[in-house]
Amino acid sequence: MASIEEESASLDGYFSDTPLEPRPSYPPLLSTFERSIILTNLPKVPSSKHEKLSKVVLKLVSRIGNIATYEDEDSPTGFYLPIDEANDATVGCAFVEYETETDAKKALEVLQDYKFDKNHVLKVTLYERASSLANVTEEEFTMPEPEPYKERANTMAWLEDSCQRDQFAIRHGNDTGVYWCDGKGDPVLDYGGEREKKAGINWCDYYIQWSPKGSYFATLVPNKGVILWGGKDFEKLGRFPAPGVDFVTFSPQENYILTNNNNRNDPQAIKVFSIRTGKLLRAFPLYPKDFLDDKLPEAERQNIPPPAFQWSHDDKYLARMGKDLISIFETPKMSLLDKRSLACDGINEFQFSPKANIIAYWAPEHKNSPAHVDLIELPSRKSLRQKNLFNVTKCSMVWQEDGEYLGVKVTRHTKSKKTLYNNLELFRVNEPGIPVEMLDIKDAVMAFQWEPTGSRFAILHAENPTSTKVNVSFYDMFRTSSEPAKKGKKKAENAIVAEVNKVETLEGKQCNCIFWSPAGRTIILASLGDSASGTLEFYDVENKTLTIKEHYRANQVLWDPSGRTVATTVSQPIGGGHFKFAMDNGYILWTFQGKQLSQPRSFETFYQFQWRPREKLSSKEEIAEISKNIKKYEKQFNAFDEAKKRKLRLEETREKRKSRAAFRSTLARLKEWRARQKQERKALLNGYDSEDESNYVIHEVVMETVLSSKEELITTA
Amino acid sequence: MRPILLKGHERSITVVKFNYDGDLLFTASKxxxxxxxxxxxxxxxxxxxGHKGTIWDLDVCRFSRRLVTASADASAKLWDCETGECLKTFVHHGPVRxxxxxxxxxxxxxxxxPFVEHNAQISVYDVPENDDPSTYPDTPRLEIELPKNANGKRVNATNIVWLNLNEALFVTFDNGAIRLYDPQTGEELDExxxxxxxxxxxxxxxxxxxFITSSADFTAKLYDVVDLNHLKTYKTDRPVNDAVISETKDHILLGGGQEAMSVTTTSGKVGKFETRFFHLVYEEEFGTVKGHFGPINALAINPNGRCYASGAEDGYIRLHYFDKSYLDMKDPVPEELEEGEEDFEEEKQIVSDDESD
Known part of the structure; x- marks a missing residue:
């Protein structure tokens, strides 16, 4: 016993009741598996190949985030690819543990349905979910009740209008309204957010946007997202959460909607939703990886606009330009087409064809390769046509609406790079081999537009791009040439030759923009903007008639889908500081011939005017048939218009009659009231009666004025 | 309709007025x-x-004998119309509106x-026509102080009129209000x-x-004097400076245009310096008369309905005699029912019956 006491005495001071300082730090014990996932549907390989498969899978899962690694371990420990000892092969699944929970969730999103190889599409399950599923017995499962069928609003309802009217929407002040426009008289309100007003809110506080076929009407709620409306009464059809949303893009077939909040720091700045299901399909940052050169100074980087996403015409693909590549995503999975981007060295801009899965892109001169314009077919990635160009400063590509032609405006420089000049490269996309024609234009070209559904195009050009007087030239992709008369045929035959030729040039015009009517044939030459005169010239390319009108300070020209009516507006962006002018903001409607349809509508603040787009349902042949029988239809429509006009007029007259009667009775009452005061008034005027006409004496005065006199000697012979 | 250009004033016109008989036109400017x-x-x-400041307003008496003018030189003057002689000057505390x-x-x-410490005020002066002007008192018979608003903002009066039989003083303000005062006691009767x-x-x-009020809110409004009921509204896209009611036709004339201060920033043609003609009952604009190159500040229509005068910021007064086509103009809605109008009415009723079913 004594020895123990001695021992404890000698150890006194080594042990104490007070805790040690500092305490040793232990990593927090994980009690859950929220960072872990299970990959299934992996290939089952013999154990000899286990190592190789491990490597591939590990590489794949590591792309998402760091795999959990424990101390004193060189290789990640959070990865396990089990082997079935009995079969001497892998089980076909893998366990992965990430360092963070977010990475695990990201893996769930990104790797879900990942095409590992031809036969294996991966499935990802959160470990916790899997373990809870393991406990589920079959009896517990009950068939989920199918949701009761709810009829969706008929988004085509407005097309059934008995008067075949078009619609447009405007945003001004706190108001949003959708109006009917019959192309003849004043627009009529269809829906102006009355339901919302009743609930004490504005229908829309930010921008509005029609979908490409007019089925949906999107209102943007800046801090929440997008709401879609549609159907006869504009009921709510969908909500898409997208905080900070600044603008939206619909896919051409209206299956998807893309929201963008223009926030550089948001990794989910751009979101793609399916409209039907409301599901978020994928989110993207504003800029693709490596798009912004890190070496550039910050200020310069700020000035580079983000590359825009573009939809293919059939909603199949969504593409965005990256550095030296185009990333093409396949809907609805939103995964990269064939898992790899389309390599396009030095790409500067690309455009989808509006009618086919063809991508046109151009790249400037790069090292030893010349500048070039490429047409690539999807999904085969076959290059349909490549055109090399030299001394290129800039290109801009314009597809014709039917995708038949592609026009490329090429700005070139001389060897010294001192002077710039233009030419046009015109691709005939539908012809075998895609022939390209070059059109030299000495002047600077300010604008280039195809006639929708036609073979013509118009360009705006001048010797000096800053001059106020410019020329407008019209070209046709086809030339009608008269062949010399052959034997047996008396008349010369008109042959149509595929050859670009100039139709005519209008010289010395004061305009800075051109707008073809969607129906073709009519074009508006407009001088838009704050400093411009607002001159509008309506030109009929076939009849060569010109009508000149003016809308002072107009900044937009908007054709309706039918090409019957055109609107010019004076608008400002929302929240774009103060309104420069408090007056004249608003719109004017014109017929395609330049006749003003209604008095200008003005508002204190006017933000947006948008025609409701609609699909062209008649084929070219049907349209031709109609224009052939126009006389028949004309009669029908005229009679209808007359009846409607008469009805309107009678209704108006009736209203006026009513208000006139009411006003007359008011006047009679006032007169009576005044008559009662007659004596008092007379007294005030010392007995003079103002109403007594006999107080006025009319004198007739005859005045003779000699204008000139002349003396003449008359000699009598 | 070629107007007579009255050249005589050197600065912006503030008021034009015909006398009761319509043979004389009185004008004032800055x-x-x-x-x-x-x-x-x-x-x-x-x-x-005689005045040393802008003339803001004037009024001529029923028989065109005497004229009273209100000036920014803080005085009102009484004139003999026939001789042009100033009969008496009434000194005020601030510019007379x-x-x-x-x-x-x-x-x-x-x-x-209001001027320095003086509030805006209404003053009523007795000037019996048969008395010698030298015997008129210098001070008003009645003064009504118009104190500042509750929020400390000063409210300036813009016009004053006596209502029929002198039972009330009718005053308009620059905050859009109209108030009625008792000319005997100074009590506020209505607002x-x-x-x-x-x-x-x-x-x-x-x-x-x-009466018709013209406002900077781009509208003019018609009221009846008896019940002060709002009858009609005439909408434009520019501030309205003056509006008058035609005596002979169911028409309203409106004048105004872009504010003088912002005129230089816009081109002349968008100033909308036209006289606009509206139908009294249907509130529809049916015509304009162009000519001025500044906003119209004052309008007057001759009680005989044959001519009207407009005075503008550009310093010109244009006296327009109406064309025959205007004088012959009929109401757009005929007195007799149009052919088919009755049928239409029936038709309409049938439709509404259907709807109620």
Whole structure:
């Protein structure tokens, strides 16, 4: 016993009741598996190949985030690819543990349905979910009740209008309204957010946007997202959460909607939703990886606009330009087409064809390769046509609406790079081999537009791009040439030759923009903007008639889908500081011939005017048939218009009659009231009666004025 | 309709007025000298010399004998129309905005703007026509102080008128209000807000049974005098400076245009310096008369309905004689029912019956 006491005495001071300082730090014990996932549907390989498969899978899962690694371990420990000892092969699944929970969730999103190889599409399950599923017995499962069928609003309802009217929407002040426009008289309100007003809110506080076929009407709620409306009464059809949303893009077939909040720091700045299901399909940052050169100074980087996403015409693909590549995503999975981007060295801009899965892109001169314009077919990635160009400063590509032609405006420089000049490269996309024609234009070209559904195009050009007087030239992709008369045929035959030729040039015009009517044939030459005169010239390319009108300070020209009516507006962006002018903001409607349809509508603040787009349902042949029988239809429509006009007029007259009667009775009452005061008034005027006409004496005065006199000697012979 | 250009004023016109009989036209401008013109041919008969400031308002008595002018030189003057002689000067505490004769022409009222420590005020002066002007008292018979608003903002009066039989003083304000005061006691009788912005001017028909207010809120509104009921609204896209009611037709004339201060920033053609013609009942604009190159500040239509005068910021007065086509103009809605109108009415009823089913 004594020895123990001695021992404890000698150890006194080594042990104490007070805790040690500092305490040793232990990593927090994980009690859950929220960072872990299970990959299934992996290939089952013999154990000899286990190592190789491990490597591939590990590489794949590591792309998402760091795999959990424990101390004193060189290789990640959070990865396990089990082997079935009995079969001497892998089980076909893998366990992965990430360092963070977010990475695990990201893996769930990104790797879900990942095409590992031809036969294996991966499935990802959160470990916790899997373990809870393991406990589920079959009896517990009950068939989920199918949701009761709810009829969706008929988004085509407005097309059934008995008067075949078009619609447009405007945003001004706190108001949003959708109006009917019959192309003849004043627009009529269809829906102006009355339901919302009743609930004490504005229908829309930010921008509005029609979908490409007019089925949906999107209102943007800046801090929440997008709401879609549609159907006869504009009921709510969908909500898409997208905080900070600044603008939206619909896919051409209206299956998807893309929201963008223009926030550089948001990794989910751009979101793609399916409209039907409301599901978020994928989110993207504003800029693709490596798009912004890190070496550039910050200020310069700020000035580079983000590359825009573009939809293919059939909603199949969504593409965005990256550095030296185009990333093409396949809907609805939103995964990269064939898992790899389309390599396009030095790409500067690309455009989808509006009618086919063809991508046109151009790249400037790069090292030893010349500048070039490429047409690539999807999904085969076959290059349909490549055109090399030299001394290129800039290109801009314009597809014709039917995708038949592609026009490329090429700005070139001389060897010294001192002077710039233009030419046009015109691709005939539908012809075998895609022939390209070059059109030299000495002047600077300010604008280039195809006639929708036609073979013509118009360009705006001048010797000096800053001059106020410019020329407008019209070209046709086809030339009608008269062949010399052959034997047996008396008349010369008109042959149509595929050859670009100039139709005519209008010289010395004061305009800075051109707008073809969607129906073709009519074009508006407009001088838009704050400093411009607002001159509008309506030109009929076939009849060569010109009508000149003016809308002072107009900044937009908007054709309706039918090409019957055109609107010019004076608008400002929302929240774009103060309104420069408090007056004249608003719109004017014109017929395609330049006749003003209604008095200008003005508002204190006017933000947006948008025609409701609609699909062209008649084929070219049907349209031709109609224009052939126009006389028949004309009669029908005229009679209808007359009846409607008469009805309107009678209704108006009736209203006026009513208000006139009411006003007359008011006047009679006032007169009576005044008559009662007659004596008092007379007294005030010392007995003079103002109403007594006999107080006025009319004198007739005859005045003779000699204008000139002349003396003449008359000699009598 | 070629107008007679009355050249005589050197600065912006502030007011033009016909006398009761319509043979004389009185005009005032910022150049201190009111003028009197023969309305038949636009010849200037004479001027009234003596003021040292802008003339904001003037009023001529029922029998065109005496004229009262309100000036920014803080005085109102009483003139003999025939001789052009100043009969008496009434000194005020601040610029005088408006002046109006009472029925019977034996007293008039003025309104003056606030100045330094003085509040805006209404003053009523007794000036019996048969008395010697030298015996008129210098001080008003009645003063009504118009104190600042509750929120400390000063409210300036813009016009003053006596209502029929001198039972009330009718005052318009630059915050869109109209107030009625008792001319005996100075008590406030009524207040209402026809507009949200400044009321530039108010004018009455000859009978004083209707009045029309013109406001910076781009509208003019028609009211009846008896019940002060709002009857009609005439909408434009520019501030309205003056509006008058035609005596012979169911028409309203509106004048105005882009504010003078922002005119230089816009091109002349968008200023909308036209006289606009509206139908009294249907509130529809049916015509404009162009000519001025500044906003129209004042309008007057001859009680005989044959001519009207407009005075503008550009310093010109244009006296327009109406064409025959205007004088012959009929109401767009005929008195008799149009052929088919009755049928239509029935038709409409059938439709509404269907709807109720």
């Amino acid at each position: 150049d201190h000298v009111p003028s009197m013109w023969r309305s038949e041919d636009g010849e200037r008969i004479g001027t009234f010399n 408006g002046a109006a004769w009472a029925d019977g022409s034996n007293m008039f009222a003025t309104i003056s703007d 209402f807000y026809p507009h949200e912005k400044k009321i530039n001017r108010v004018s009455f028909n000859l009978d004083k049974t209707l």
